[in-house]
Amino acid sequence: MISSEVLSGECSVKRHPSGRRERRARSAQQRGSQNGAGQGAERRVTLGTDHPHAEGRHGGPPAPGTERQPEPPPRAANALPEPLSPAECDVVRSSLALLEPQAADLAVYFYAILFVRYPGVRDLFPQDMDVQRDRLLRALLRIVDLVDSPEHLARFCSRLGRDHRKFGTLTEHYAAVGECLLQTLARYAGPAWTPETAQAWQRAYQIASEAMILAANDDTRLRPAVxxxxxxxxxxxxxxxxxxxxxxxxxxxxxxxxxxxxxxxxxxxxxxxxxxxxxxxxxxxxxxxxxxxxxxxxxxxxxxxxxxxxxxxxGPPEGDMLLSAASAQDLVFAAGGTGLAPVRALIEQLAAEQRPPERRVHLFVGARTGNELYGFNDMLRMAQRHHWLSVRAAVSHEDIPGAQGFLPEVIAASGPWEHAEAFVSGPPGMIAATRQALLRCGMAAFRIHHDPLGVPVLDAPLEPVHQAQEEDYRI
Known part of the structure; x- marks a missing residue:
């Protein structure tokens, strides 16, 4: 796993149209026959943990000649609000598309008014806010990408909520953030910020914030924040x-x-x-x-x-690059730079098993020069102790007999790998190239394991990757 300092400058979120269509199909039954009732009226939806008031839910008494609809039964204390309707999802997405060209200015303005109105929250943030502004935009983009999939949205926001515990985030902070965020969106949307748009965004933020709060509260009962x-x-x-x-x-x-x-x-x-x-x-x-x-x-x-x-x-441990996710196939480990660290830990776990593994384990370590092959001799010594482990180097920018070449090319030439399983760790470019090389060698996509290429909490897959989902997570 490469340090996130290398990745913090990235500001885009990969969009997966085919995955979005699949999520819409999967969530259609969950939404039932919602038709966006109440849109066009000034429906009062509060932020954070507050819920709509029963008396003022639709903004006052019914218009003459109409009957007030019966109130739905109160939801359980640990239940999330109703998901957005298809019409609300479309409103949120279309409005964000208008706001994206102003994303950088929007983030600056949001944090400015947040710190002025609620100066106590400033201490939760780093002195240099550039990375934090990027995180805000990435989180907004992914939430909007998931608004039509309640299950995936809840998982993403739950992960965010658990992660925010280490920052010292409290329940009352969510209402402050929601207030300033919606005012910022309204300012930059201009005339496009209609009552329908405001209502859809209020509902979207309510769903996201309540999922974060519930997850954080549950996590508090299980483990420390740090x-x-x-x-x-x-x-x-x-x-x-x-x-x-x-x-x-x-x-x-x-x-x-x-x-x-x-x-x-x-x-x-x-x-x-x-x-x-x-x-x-x-x-x-x-x-x-x-x-x-x-x-x-x-x-x-x-x-x-x-x-x-x-x-x-x-902070709490994260990541799903675990041996428990692997089958009984032979294993291919590919490590570039400090990506050797988690690979070494996985091989240590294999070596600590009570009985020798029945599968072969092939480790490929990549570097630009021989001097950068840190830890390689340690892995060679481990291979001498364990007959099931083989180790090979791939050096791309120095002529070393028997080790010359780029890591993905060396791995591909050492195949075939169609019946193996792979764990890949290192710089994002190396992971992407190695994954493509393994796919060309016939390895199934769901047998290639690696950590997220961006900020982990924002970019991690929301469910295990299976072969049918390859298009969702293709690099």
């Missing part, structure tokens, strides 16, 4: 790379292959993602391989400033 981790080991590996070992109390609950968000004392409220390079240990320590990225303040601090005794904070 774990304090003390640095107990720090070793420079060369090429701007450091091996950092931390210990937590209580033990940090993760599985090999997952990644972790980390906050350092030198850049408060700035979180970056790194993968433990080890399977869970009895002493509850975790080892991270961190490379200093040009312009990366967090990675620079971890590599060059951190010392034994310093304390960092870890």
């Amino acid at each position: 774990w304090e981790a003390r640095v107990v080991g720090h070793r420079h590996l060369g090429n701007a790379l450091a091996e950092i070992t931390v210990a937590t109390n209580p033990a940090y609950p993760y599985q090999a292959g997952q990644y972790v968000s980390m906050e350092t004392p030198w850049r408060p409220r700035v979180w970056r993602h790194y993968s433990p390079a080890n399977a869970p240990r009895a002493d509850s320590t975790l080892t991270f391989h961190v490379r200093h990225v040009s312009g990366g303040h967090v990675s620079h601090a971890l590599v060059y400033r951190a010392r034994v005794g310093d304390v960092v904070r870890l």
Whole structure:
């Protein structure tokens, strides 16, 4: 898993038209025969955790000659609001299309009025707001992309809600954000912000915020929001790379292959993602391989400033690149750069099994030069101890006999892989190229596992990828 410092500048969200059509079909029965009743009137819908008032739900007494419709039964305290109607979904999407050209100015204005009206929330955000503005836009885009799929929208917003716990977000903050967000949208939409548009966006925000709040409340009962981790080991590996070992109390609950968000004392409220390079240990320590990225303040601090005794904070573990997701097929591991960390953890887990694995495991490690093949000798020694593991290097920018070539090409030439299963970790471009190479070799898409290519909480798949869903997640 590459550090998210490399990815934070990306500002687009991949749209999948075919996946959207499938989601609309799957959610049509859930919506039933909703016809957008009440649209065109000034329906009062509150923000955050508040619910519509029974007396004022439709904005006053019924017009002469009409009868007030009976109120629906109150929903359970832990139930989400009714999903948007198809007409409301169309209104939200069409209005966002008008707003997208003004997205950068919109984000600046939103945070400006949020901090003026509610200065107490400023402390929840980092000093440098550029990345945070990007996150807002990406989250809005994905919520709008999912408004016609209540199930997927709930999963996405639940993930957001759990993730926001580490920032110190409280229930009352959602109403403040909703108020300022809707005023911002109205300002930049101009004449296009009709009563129907306002109502649709109010409902969309209510659904999203309540899903986040419910998920956060449930998560509070299960685990801490953050774990304090003390640095107990720090070793420079060369090429701007450091091996950092931390210990937590209580033990940090993760599985090999997952990644972790980390906050350092030198850049408060700035979180970056790194993968433990080890399977869970009895002493509850975790080892991270961190490379200093040009312009990366967090990675620079971890590599060059951190010392034994310093304390960092870890958010909950994330990611589905787990061995439990694999079948009994032979395994192909592809690692580029610090992407070796989660792959190494997965191989450690295989080696720790009570009986030797019956399947063969093929590890390919890619780098530009031989000096950048960090950890390769350790993996060779592991292969000498375990007959089921083979290790091969792929060096792209240096002439090394037996190891020359780009990683995807070397993997493809070592096939066939149509009956194998793959785990790929490294820079986004390397993951995309390796995935395409494996597909051309006949490997089924649902057998290729990798972490999200962007900000994990915003870009992670919302359900396991199966062969029939390949088009939804094609890179």
